[in-house]
Amino acid sequence: EPEVTQTPSHQVTQMGQEVILRCVPISNHLYFYWYRQILGQKVEFLVSFYNNEISEKSEIFDDQFSVERPDGSNFTLKIRSTKLEDSAMYFCASSLAGRRDGYTFGSGTRLTVV
Amino acid sequence: SQQGEEDPQALSIQEGENATMNCSYKTSINNLQWYRQNSGRGLVHLILIRSNEREKHSGRLRVTLDTSKKSSSLLITASRAADTASYFCATGNYGQNFVFGPGTRLSVLP
Numbered sequence: 001e002p003e004v005t006q007t008p009s010h011q012v013t014q015m016g017q018e019v020i021l022r023c024v025p026i027s028n029h030l031y032f033y034w035y036r037q038i039l040g041q042k043v044e045f046l047v048s049f050y051n052n053e054i055s056e057k058s059e060i061f062d063d064q065f066s067v068e069r070p071d072g073s074n075f076t077l078k079i080r081s082t083k084l085e086d087s088a089m090y091f092c093a094s095s096l097a098g099r100r101d102g103y104t105f106g107s108g109t110r111l112t113v114v
Numbered sequence: 115s116q117q118g119e120e121d122p123q124a125l126s127i128q129e130g131e132n133a134t135m136n137c138s139y140k141t142s143i144n145n146l147q148w149y150r151q152n153s154g155r156g157l158v159h160l161i162l163i164r165s166n167e168r169e170k171h172s173g174r175l176r177v178t179l180d181t182s183k184k185s186s187s188l189l190i191t192a193s194r195a196a197d198t199a200s201y202f203c204a205t206g207n208y209g210q211n212f213v214f215g216p217g218t219r220l221s222v223l224p
Binding site: 033035041042043044045048056089091093099100101102103104105106107108110 | 145147149154155156157159211212216217
């Protein structure tokens with residue numbers, strides 16, 4: 001069964017550093033998403049991406065964050081100048097038909113900012 | 115906010131019993147989805163039910179949707195220890211991305 005693949009599974013970074021979280025969505029999916037889950041808290045929407053541009057973003061997704069689809073297969077989330085409160089599980093998801101369809105989530109990248 | 119809220123927050127049952135979790139939401143929706151998350155792992159899509167559907171089945175899972183009450187339920191029949199996980203409902207509507215509730219933590223005891 002097709003999967004969304006995320007790398008790395010765990011990333012530790014120092015406060016102030018930049019990190020790039022990588023995702024390979026399902027190949028024929030058109031809609032891409034990033035969500036995050038701070039330990040013990042809700043899964044929060046960050047950003048959606050369609051047709052090579054951001055279609056929606058939440059209040060969390062400020063100038064510190066950016067997304068990119070550098071080629072036909074990868075979808076990345078860049079966090080600049082990381083803060084302690086950025087420590088969370090980051091989930092990538094993809095969907096064939098957007099909100100009319102179920103999302104397929106990756107297994108997540110656990111980001112720890114120290 | 116259309117955010118779903120699951121109820122109960124935690125549920126503990128014996129293996130073989132049925133588990134029922136509920137989700138309530140506030141605004142009209144296009145569809146509602148249920149996801150499972152094992153501890154420290156990713157989200158697994160279980161079922162999507164559309165606003166014009168009232169009930170859906172998938173294996174041991176049964177989901178109902180009552181749009182008049184703005185609520186949904188997830189029933190897991192003949193539960194197994196492997197069903198131990200957190201279960202989330204996510205509500206979707208045109209113009210808005212899926213919003214997840216805080217989840218129900220299900221523990222199935224052997």
